Amino acid sequence: xxxxxxxxxxxxxxxxxxxxxxxxxxxxxxxxxxxxxxxxxxxxxxxxxxxxxxxxxxxxxxxxxxxxxxxxxxxxxxxxxxxxxxxxxxxxxxxxxxxxxxxxxxxxxxxxxxxxxxxxxxxxxxxxxxxxxxxxxxxxxxxxxxxxxxxxxxxxxxxxxxxxxxxxxxxxxxxxxxxxxxxxxxxxxxxxxxxxxxxxxxxxxxxxxxxxxxxxxxxxxxxxxxxxxxxxxxxxxxxxxxxxxxxxxxxxxxxxxxxxxxxxxxxxxxxxxxxxxxxxxxxxxxxxxxxxxxxxxxxxxxxxxxxxxxxxxxxxxxxxxxxxxxxxxxxxxxxxxxxxxxxxxxxxxxxxxxxxxxxxxxxxxxxxxxxxxxxxxxxxxxxxxxxxxxxxxxxxxxxxxxxxxxxxxxxxxxxxxxxxxxxxxxxxxxxxxxxxxxxxxxxxxxxxxxxxxxxxxxxxxxxxxxxxxxxxxxxxxxxxxxxxxxxxxxxxxxxxxxxxxxxxxxxxxxxxxxxxxxxxxxxxxxxxxxxxxxxxxxxxxxxxxxxxxxxxxxxxxxxxxxxxxxxxxxxxxxxxxxxxxxxxxxxxxxxxxxxxxxxxxxxxxxxxxxxxxxxxxxxxxxxxxxxxxxxxxxxxxxxxxxxxxxxxxxxxxxxxxxxxxxxxxxxxxxxxxxxxxxxxxxxxxxxxxxxxxxxxxxxxxxxxxxxxxxxxxxxxxxx
Numbered sequence: 228x229x230x231x232x233x234x235x236x237x238x239x240x241x242x243x244x245x246x247x248x249x250x251x252x253x254x255x256x257x258x259x260x261x262x263x264x265x266x267x268x269x270x271x272x273x274x275x276x277x278x279x280x281x282x283x284x285x286x287x288x289x290x291x292x293x294x295x296x297x298x299x300x301x302x303x304x305x306x307x308x309x310x311x312x313x314x315x316x317x318x319x320x321x322x323x324x325x326x327x328x329x330x331x332x333x334x335x336x337x338x339x340x341x342x343x344x345x346x347x348x349x350x351x352x353x354x355x356x357x358x359x360x361x362x363x364x365x366x367x368x369x370x371x372x373x374x375x376x377x378x379x380x381x382x383x384x385x386x387x388x389x390x391x392x393x394x395x396x397x398x399x400x401x402x403x404x405x406x407x408x409x410x411x412x413x414x415x416x417x418x419x420x421x422x423x424x425x426x427x428x429x430x431x432x433x434x435x436x437x438x439x440x441x442x443x444x445x446x447x448x449x450x451x452x453x454x455x456x457x458x459x460x461x462x463x464x465x466x467x468x469x470x471x472x473x474x475x476x477x478x479x480x481x482x483x484x485x486x487x488x489x490x491x492x493x494x495x496x497x498x499x500x501x502x503x504x505x506x507x508x509x510x511x512x513x514x515x516x517x518x519x520x521x522x523x524x525x526x527x528x529x530x531x532x533x534x535x536x537x538x539x540x541x542x543x544x545x546x547x548x549x550x551x552x553x554x555x556x557x558x559x560x561x562x563x564x565x566x567x568x569x570x571x572x573x574x575x576x577x578x579x580x581x582x583x584x585x586x587x588x589x590x591x592x593x594x595x596x597x598x599x600x601x602x603x604x605x606x607x608x609x610x611x612x613x614x615x616x617x618x619x620x621x622x623x624x625x626x627x628x629x630x631x632x633x634x635x636x637x638x639x640x641x642x643x644x645x646x647x648x649x650x651x652x653x654x655x656x657x658x659x660x661x662x663x664x665x666x667x668x669x670x671x672x673x674x675x676x677x678x679x680x681x682x683x684x685x686x687x688x689x690x691x692x693x694x695x696x697x698x699x700x701x702x703x704x705x706x707x708x709x710x711x712x713x714x715x716x717x718x719x720x721x722x723x724x725x726x727x728x729x730x731x732x733x734x735x736x737x738x739x740x741x742x743x744x745x746x747x748x749x750x751x752x753x754x755x756x757x758x759x760x761x762x763x764x765x766x767x768x769x770x771x772x773x774x775x776x777x778x779x780x781x782x783x784x785x786x787x788x789x790x791x792x793x794x795x796x797x798x799x800x801x802x803x804x805x806x807x808x809x810x811x812x813x814x815x816x817x818x819x820x821x822x823x824x825x826x827x828x829x830x831x832x833x834x835x836x837x838x839x840x841x842x843x844x845x846x847x848x849x850x851x852x853x854x855x856x857x858x859x860x861x862x863x864x865x866x867x868x869x870x871x872x873x874x875x876x877x878x879x880x881x882x883x884x885x886x887x888x889x890x891x892x893x894x895x896x897x898x899x900x901x902x903x904x905x906x907x908x909x910x911x912x913x914x915x916x917x918x919x920x921x922x923x924x925x926x927x928x929x930x931x932x933x934x935x936x937x938x939x940x941x942x943x944x945x946x
Contacts, residue, residue: 230260234268242427243277243327244420248285255286257340258295259311262318269321279328279427282348283420284335288358293339296368299511300520308508315340315374316500323347328430328437332423334416337361338398342409343374346383349438350430351409352423353401354416361409362398368523369516369894371483373507378499381491384408385442386453390465390487394480395472400600408442455492462488476764476894478515482506514904518896525883525897526719534695534710534722535703536876542711543655543704546570549628551642553584553615556659557631559687562588563716565612572625573615581615588613591688619649627712629681631659634783639663640671647672655705657681658696661732662784665698665725675700679709682729683718684888685775692888693718694729721884724874727791728784730881731888733868734898735772736788736796737860737925739781742769743799744923745853751844752819752831758850759857764892769857771828774818782806797925801839808838856917856926859910861885862902863929869899869942870931878942899942907935907942 230250237244245268247255255261272280284290294315302308322329322344331345334354342363345351353359363372363380371377372393381389388407391397404410414422444453451457462484469480486506490499510516533540547570550557561571561584575581592606601609614621622628628646632639643656650656655677658668669675680696693713697706706722713720723730745755756768773781782802789796812818813826821829836843865881868874875881882897895901902910911928918926928936935942 230264233261234264236268236271238277239281239424241278241431242424243272243275243280244424245272245280245282246285247283247291253286254289254292254336255284255341256292256295257315257344258298261295262315266318266321269318269325272327273321273325275327277327278431279330280325281330281332281420281423281427282345283332283423286335288335288356290333290335290337290359291341291344292336293341293364294374296520296523299368299370300517300524303512305508305512308511309504312373312504312507316504319344319347319374320496320500323439326437328427328435330423330427332419333361333410334359334419336398338364339372339376340374343372343376343379346379346409347375349440350411350426352412352414352419352426353404353410354419355401355413356416357400359401359416360398361401361404362392362396364396364398366394366477366479366483367396367519369477369479369513369519370510371479371486371503371507373503375500375503377483377486377503377506378490378496380409381442381487383440383442385444385449386458386461386487386491387449390461390484393483393487394465394469396480402599408440458488458491474761474764476515476892478513479510482510515894518894518900521896521900522882522886522893525879525886528879529714529719529721529883532710534706534720538703540703540707542708543626543653545626545708545712545715547572547625548712549574549622549625549646550584550631551575551628551646552631552633553581554631555583555587556683556685556687558584558587559591559685560629560631560659560683561613562591562688563718565609566592567716569612569715571613572621573613574617574619574622575615576617578617581617585610585613585615619646622646622649623651625650625654627655627657627708629657629659634660634663636663636667639668643668643671643678644673647674647677653677655679655708657709659683661780662728662787664727665696666700669698669700676702677705679705680725680729681709681713684731690888691717691719692731692884693720694731694884694888695720695722696725696729697722698725719883719887721875721880721887723880723884724872726868726872726874727788730868730874730884732784733788733874734861734864734881734885735889736781736784737864738857739769739773739776740785740796740798740802740925741857741860742773743802744797744921745848745856746770746839746844747799747801747841748921749842749845749847750853751846752835754844754846754850755853758853762850763854763858764894766890770819770831774812774820774822774828776812777814778805778810778812778818795925797923801841804839810835810838852917855913858898858901859914859917860926861898862910863914863926863932865898865902866929866932866935866942881942903941903943907932907940911936 233249235246249255329348330350331348332352335358363376365372384407401413444450452461486503489502493499550560550573553573553575564571573584595601596606657679665680669678672678679701682694684690684692695709710720752770756770759765759768785798810817816822821832878899881899885891885898911932914926914928
């Protein structure tokens with residue numbers, strides 16, 4: 228079939244239906260061939276006698292997903308980008324200038340170029356389906372809207388609403404899109420095309436011509452802020468907001484803001500689009516954009532995987548799951564499962580404990596209801612999917628049970644065996660352990676092939692990663708089922724081998740342990756954490772992270788690592804002092820930082836220095852050393868985990884896990900892409916220097932890292 232079949236004109240009397248259905252793809256996207264074909268269609272329509280055009284998609288739950296990211300990734304020069312963006316702008320201008328009334332009938336994802344295309348139409352109607360999301364996510368890829376989005380959106384929906392969407396790279400649900408003025412009408416998806424055709428006929432009959440929608444502010448304050456003087460305030464606040472959110476590490480939102488500031492209110496379409504075009508090209512050639520596109524491909528990679536490479540393995544269907552342990556973690560798992568329509572049965576030792584699990588899930592939905600993301604009816608529907616009890620009633624009907632009880636091997640083995648006896652023989656049990664051996668734990672299961680790890684990260688509702696852990700006897704079908712279940716819950720699964728700390732905690736522990744040494748050597752908590760957040764781009768510094776994890780948990784896992792890896796793991800003496808004290812971190816409101824009653828992190832608790840027997844910090848090292856010692860310790864450990872132990876198979880999986888599980892800065896592309904950008908030789912040399920200068924054997928470069936350095940190889944090519 229030719230590209231002609233991907234965009235077709237279907238006559239409907241005076242109306243032409245333009246149907247997008249990209250051949251050979253699950254989604255519609257604006258690749259170069261699709262843009263060429265769209266231009267042909269627009270040219271044909273411009274010469275036709277049709278009076279109206281309705282644009283629809285034949286793809287389920289996808290309108291147009293945007294530009295072809297693969298094509299963007301292959302371009303390297305401003306000239307290449309300028310040619311492509313200029314042509315895209317030209318085609319959308321042709322659409323905007325068609326003599327016919329043009330209605331976009333949107334069902335499913337309408338992102339990036341898809342959103343820019345509908346803004347070049349006269350009217351927009353969207354389905355009420357939950358899959359329909361409309362917006363401009365380009366800044367999340369390190370670029371900005373380049374087919375007219377920065378010019379058309381502020382004109383259509385006003386400055387404040389447009390900045391909210393463009394700078395954050397948001398996708399709006401249909402209710403918010405209607406409220407913002409991005410769409411004109413909502414309708415049930417089954418009636419979408421009929422309603423669009425009916426609307427087109429009415430517009431023809433009424434003699435309504437072309438329409439270039441412009442925003443009309445309501446209320447004195449909005450009128451002031453949209454005016455010439457008020458705009459300055461809006462732009463200033465927007466810039467401050469971007470810098471606060473990004474610490475200046477992401478240039479695309481600032482560049483988009485600059486474009487809007489230069490073009491808002493201008494009637495010169497060509498001049499405004501030129502400003503946008505040049506800004507797009509500036510961003511697109513940066514390493515930051517390439518790194519963010521790399522991250523996008525990592526997430527897309529998971530969608531196509533089964534968790535069992537090289538094997539055609541069909542996962543079991545999972546309609547109902549059980550959760551053992553109804554604490555914060557259990558309640559969080561119940562929430563993410565029920566939120567995606569999966570029935571959940573929680574079990575705990577008491578009704579009081581169960582109540583806490585129910586309350587945690589309900590509180591999370593209540594926050595969404597307060598923000599009007601869901602309504603009370605939807606909240607009740609979701610809560611109705613969660614049941615529970617203090618016995619195993621109903622467990623025979625469950626497909627998977629997730630164990631999230633106390634981190635004690637003996638207790639876990641006993642409970643797993645007991646649970647297996649109350650389930651179908653082919654049902655799966657998965658442990659949410661963060662540090663204990665899945666293989667050892669599986670000895671408690673009478674059929675270990677139906678046992679695996681399913682390690683969620685805290686808080687479950689926010690952290691995207693799930694480590695799917697394969698024990699020695701775990702079957703491929705079990706791995707494929709847990710992998711698919713994780714995706715169904717809206718998570719990003721990475722399959723890892725069993726081993727101390729699995730992948731993420733194994734890499735994080737040396738990073739947090741090194742922070743303790745920096746503290747012991749005279750660095751202040753504030754300086755170290757600030758360096759990692761402001762300079763490097765981590766979501767929080769290592770001391771704040773230890774507080775989040777729990778100082779007792781950190782020490783417990785460090786000891787597990789010490790036992791597993793021997794002299795390679797060194798524990799700062801102050802960690803022993805910490806574990807002997809009452810500081811647990813956020814959970815008891817007392818750690819490296821102080822915490823309010825509702826758990827908000829405050830200032831550093833200065834008494835921690837005295838309590839640990841430390842003198843007043845002198846901050847003997849610069850930011851560079853603080854950052855490199857922590858990050859390079861992770862790279863060093865990763866070289867062993869990836870190359871020697873094969874905890875995961877690919878550097879891609881490391882980068883995805885570190886971004887999704889720790890918030891490693893996406894603009895750096897992931898731990899190993901960042902390491903490759905510096906070079907193994909530089910990292911090995913720096914570790915050697917720090918090891919010598921600070922008398923720190925733990926920082927000596929590993930054999931696999933030294934080999935990469937000697938052979939001048941990269942992680943992405945050397946494994």
